[in-house]
Amino acid sequence: MADAKETVSSLNLDRQAGNFSYAEDYAYDAGVGLTPEVVKYISGVKGEDQWILDFRLKALDAFTRMENPTHWATKRLDELDFSKIRYYLAKGARKTRSWDEVPDDVKETFERLGVPEQERAFLAGVEAQFDSESAYSNMKAHLEKMGVIFVDSTEGLMKYPEIFRKYFGKVIPIGDNKYSALNSAVFSGGSFIYVPKGVKVPQPLQAYFRINAESFGQFERTLIIADEGAELMYMEGCTAPRFETSTLHSAVVELVALKGAKIQYVTVQNWSDNVFNLVTKRAVAHEGAEVRWIDCNIGSGLTMKYPAVILKGKGAKGEVVSIALANKSQHQDTGAKMLHMADGTSSNIISKSISIADGRASYRGQVYMPPSVSDCKNNTVCDALLINTNSRTDTYPAVTCSGENNSVQHEASVSKLSEEQIFYMRARGLSEKEAVSLAVNGFVNDLVKQFPMEYSVELKRLIEMQMEGSVG
Amino acid sequence: MTDGLLIENLQVEIGDRKIVDGLNLRVPKGEVHAIMGPNGTGKSSLSKALMGNPEYRITGGSALLDGRSIVGLSTDEIARMGLFLAFQYPVEIPGVSIANFIRACLNARLPEGEEIVAPKFYKELYAMMDALKIDRSFTSRSVNEGFSGGEKKRCDILQMLMLKPSFAILDEVDSGLDIDALKVVSDGVNMVRADMGILLITHYNRLLEHIKPDVVHVMMDGRIVKSGPASLALELEEKGYDHILQ
Numbered sequence: 117m118a119d120a121k122e123t124v125s126s127l128n129l130d131r132q133a134g135n136f137s138y139a140e141d142y143a144y145d146a147g148v149g150l151t152p153e154v155v156k157y158i159s160g161v162k163g164e165d166q167w168i169l170d171f172r173l174k175a176l177d178a179f180t181r182m183e184n185p186t187h188w189a190t191k192r193l194d195e196l197d198f199s200k201i202r203y204y205l206a207k208g209a210r211k212t213r214s215w216d217e218v219p220d221d222v223k224e225t226f227e228r229l230g231v232p233e234q235e236r237a238f239l240a241g242v243e244a245q246f247d248s249e250s251a252y253s254n255m256k257a258h259l260e261k262m263g264v265i266f267v268d269s270t271e272g273l274m275k276y277p278e279i280f281r282k283y284f285g286k287v288i289p290i291g292d293n294k295y296s297a298l299n300s301a302v303f304s305g306g307s308f309i310y311v312p313k314g315v316k317v318p319q320p321l322q323a324y325f326r327i328n329a330e331s332f333g334q335f336e337r338t339l340i341i342a343d344e345g346a347e348l349m350y351m352e353g354c355t356a357p358r359f360e361t362s363t364l365h366s367a368v369v370e371l372v373a374l375k376g377a378k379i380q381y382v383t384v385q386n387w388s389d390n391v392f393n394l395v396t397k398r399a400v401a402h403e404g405a406e407v408r409w410i411d412c413n414i415g416s417g418l419t420m421k422y423p424a425v426i427l428k429g430k431g432a433k434g435e436v437v438s439i440a441l442a443n444k445s446q447h448q449d450t451g452a453k454m455l456h457m458a459d460g461t462s463s464n465i466i467s468k469s470i471s472i473a474d475g476r477a478s479y480r481g482q483v484y485m486p487p488s489v490s491d492c493k494n495n496t497v498c499d500a501l502l503i504n505t506n507s508r509t510d511t512y513p514a515v516t517c518s519g520e521n522n523s524v525q526h527e528a529s530v531s532k533l534s535e536e537q538i539f540y541m542r543a544r545g546l547s548e549k550e551a552v553s554l555a556v557n558g559f560v561n562d563l564v565k566q567f568p569m570e571y572s573v574e575l576k577r578l579i580e581m582q583m584e585g586s587v588g
Numbered sequence: 589m590t591d592g593l594l595i596e597n598l599q600v601e602i603g604d605r606k607i608v609d610g611l612n613l614r615v616p617k618g619e620v621h622a623i624m625g626p627n628g629t630g631k632s633s634l635s636k637a638l639m640g641n642p643e644y645r646i647t648g649g650s651a652l653l654d655g656r657s658i659v660g661l662s663t664d665e666i667a668r669m670g671l672f673l674a675f676q677y678p679v680e681i682p683g684v685s686i687a688n689f690i691r692a693c694l695n696a697r698l699p700e701g702e703e704i705v706a707p708k709f710y711k712e713l714y715a716m717m718d719a720l721k722i723d724r725s726f727t728s729r730s731v732n733e734g735f736s737g738g739e740k741k742r743c744d745i746l747q748m749l750m751l752k753p754s755f756a757i758l759d760e761v762d763s764g765l766d767i768d769a770l771k772v773v774s775d776g777v778n779m780v781r782a783d784m785g786i787l788l789i790t791h792y793n794r795l796l797e798h799i800k801p802d803v804v805h806v807m808m809d810g811r812i813v814k815s816g817p818a819s820l821a822l823e824l825e826e827k828g829y830d831h832i833l834q
Contacts, residue, residue, distance in 0.1 A: 534679075536679050537679050537680075537681060539639075539641055539663060539679075540675065540678070540679035540681070541681065541689075542640075542662070542663035542664040542667065543639050543663055543664075543667050543672075543673050543675075544667055544689075544693040544696075544747060544751065545664055545667040545668045545693045545696045545697055545751070546664055546692060546693060546696050547664050547696065548662075548664070550692065550696060551664075554681070554684055554688075554689070554692055555681060555683075555684065557683070557684070558681060558682055558683025558684035558730065559682065559683050560683070561683040561684070562683065
C-alpha cells in the first residue's frame with residue numbers, strides 16, 4: 117500500500133486523519149485465508165500455552181460449521197469472502213512501555229490519531245493497538261499500586277491465567293455466533309482489565325484501535341472484570357483508513373461485574389465505508405452490580421452490534437445508550453439485549469438512529485423476563501430520524517415478559533426532518549448542511565451529553581462531517 | 589442605491605397558481621410599513637417568496653434588498669444579506685437550544701474559521717431576553733419546542749434582535765399574543781425600528797397601535813391596491829375592505 121500522506125490536520129480521531137496508511141512492514145504475517153495452520157501460526161508467534169491453542173482450534177471448528185446468519189440478518193454478510201482475509205499481522209517489535217521506544221512510523225500514526233495528547237490530557241492508562249499487537253502501552257503508577265491490571269489479551273492470558281481464564285470465553289461462549297467463533301479462533305490484541313475489590317478507578321481507561329493493512333481483519337478480544345464493589349469506565353474509539361476492498365472488524369467484548377461493581381463501557385466508532393463491523397458485546401451483572409454500555413456507531417458498510425447485559429444477580433442494573441448514524445449505502449444494525457435472570461433487576465435501553473440518503477438503521481432489541489423472576493423492570497425508548505425520503509429505518513423488538521410483577525415499556529418514534537424546519541433554519545442564515553447538522557445534533561443531544569466530555573465534542577464534529585457531501 | 593426593500597412588478601407562483609401578481613412596494617430603511625388585507629390575498633406567500641422558499645417561485649419582476657437583487661438566491665444567502673422573516677408559525681427544532689441556535693446563526697455570518705466570543709454573546713443575549721421579558725432558563729430550552737404561541741413569537745423577535753438584520757418582515761407577529769405579550773413584542777420591535785426597515789403583515793389595528801406604521805398598504809388579489817397613513821388601518825378595521833375600495 118502506497119503512502120497517502122496528504123496534509124491532514126492532526127485532529128483526534130478525525131475521520132480524515134484516519135484516511136491514510138503507512139507502508140506495510142510486518143514481521144509476522146499469517147497470510148490470506150483461514151485454516152488450522154493459520155491458527156497454529158498465530159498461537160505459535162504469540163508463544164501461547166496449549167489450552168489457548170486448543171480453545172482457538174475448537175473455535176475454528178465451530179466457525180467452519182456455522183452458517184452465516186443471513187436468515188435473519190442482511191444478505192450483505194454474504195459479500196464477505198473469508199478466504200481473502202488476512203487474519204494476523206504484527207510488528208516484530210515487542211510491546212514497549214515508554215513513548216520513546218515506539219517505532220517512528222507507529223508513533224506518527226498515533227500522533228495523527230492524537231493518542232499522546234489524549235493521554236497527557238486525561239488518560240489513566242493507554243493500551244493502543246497497532247494492527248494486531250499492542251505497540252504502546254503505558255500505565256500510570258498509581259493504577260498499578262491499586263492492583264489494577266490493564267494489559268493486552270495475550271499478556272493477560274499468559275501472565276494472569278488465574279484471574280482471566282476463569283471468565284475468558286464464559287460470558288460469550290465460542291459458539292455463540294459465527295463471528296464470536298471467528299474471533300475466538302484468531303483473536304489478537306484487545307484489553308484485559310482487572311479491577312480489585314472495592315477499587316474505584318478515578319479516570320477512564322482508554323484504548324485506541326486501528327486497522328492498517330488491506331484485507332486485514334481485526335479481531336480484538338477484551339475482557340474486563342470488576343471485582344466486588346469495584347468501579348471503572350472504559351473508553352474505546354476506532355478509526356480505520358479507507359481501502360477499496362472490504363475489511364472485517366469482529367471483536368468480542370466480555371464484561372464481568374461482580375457483586376456491587378459498576379462498569380461503564382464507552383465506544384465511539386467511525387469506520388470507513390467498506391468495513392464490516394460485526395461485534396459481540398456482552399456483560400454479566402451480579403447482585404447489585406451495574407453495567408452501562410454507551411455506544412456510538414458512525415461509518416462502516418455494515419455494523420451488527422447488540423450490546424447485552426445478563427442481569428444475573430438480584431437488583432442488578434443494565435443500561436444501553438446507543439447512537440447510530442447510517443449514511444449513504446451504510447447499514448447500522450444495532451440494538452441491545454437485556455436478559456433478566458434474577459428478581460428485582462432493571463434495565464434501560466435508549467436508542468437513537470439517524471438515516472441519511474439511502475442509509476438504513478435497524479434497531480433489534482431483546483428483553484427477556486422468564487416466568488421464574490419477579491419485580492423486574494425494563495424501559496426501552498427507540499427513536500429514529502430520517503433525513504431524506506429514501507432513508508430507511510426498521511425496528512425489531514423481541515419482548516418476553518412473564519413471571520410476577522414484571523413490567524416492560526417500549527416507546528418508539530420515527531420522525532422526518534421537515535422542509536419547514538430546514539426553511540426556518542435557513543431563513544436565519546444557516547446553510548442547508550449546517551441546518552441538517554444542527555438538527556441531527558439536536559436529535560441526539562440528550563444522549564451525547566451522557567458521553568464523556570472529550571467524546572461528546574468529537575461526536576458533534578463527526579456528525580457534522582457526516583453531513584459533508586450527503587446533503588444539498 | 590436605496591437602502592431598504594424595493595419591489596417592482598413582482599410575480600409569484602405556487603405550482604401553476606399565481607399568488608402575487610404585479611406587486612409594487614418600497615419600504616426605505618428606518619420606516620415601518622404594514623400590509624393588511626383579507627385572507628388568501630398572498631401576504632404570507634409574498635414573505636416566503638422574498639425569503640427564497642423554493643415552493644414560492646418568483647416568475648417575474650424584481651426585489652432589491654439595500655439595492656441588491658435577492659431573486660434567485662438561496663434562503664440562507666438572503667438571510668445573510670440582511671433579510672429577516674418572523675414566521676407566522678415558528679417551527680420547533682427539538683434538541684437545539686435557543687442559545688446554540690442563535691450562536692450558530694451568528695457564526696454562519698462570520699468568515700470561515702471565525703467564531704463569536706461567548707461571554708460577549710451571552711451578555712447581549714441576556715440583555716435582549718430581559719428586554720423581551722423572556723426568562724433566562726429559555727436559553728437552554730429547545731427552539732420553540734413546547735412553547736406557547738406568545739413564547740414562540742418572542743423567541744422569533746429575540747432572534748431578530750440578536751441577528752440585527754437590515755430589514756425584517758414580521759408575518760402576523762401579533763397572532764396568539766395576549767395584551768401583555770403584544771406590548772413586550774412591540775417594545776422589542778420599536779427598540780430597533782430606527783436602524784432597519786420593517787414590513788408588518790397583520791389583520792389587526794391592535795398591533796399598529798403599538799408599532800405605529802409610517803405607511804399602511806392594502807393587499808388584494810396579489811397586489812397593493814391602496815396605500816395611506818396609519819389612520820387607514822383604523823378605517824379598514826371599522827369599515828371593512830370592500831368599503832375602502834369602493
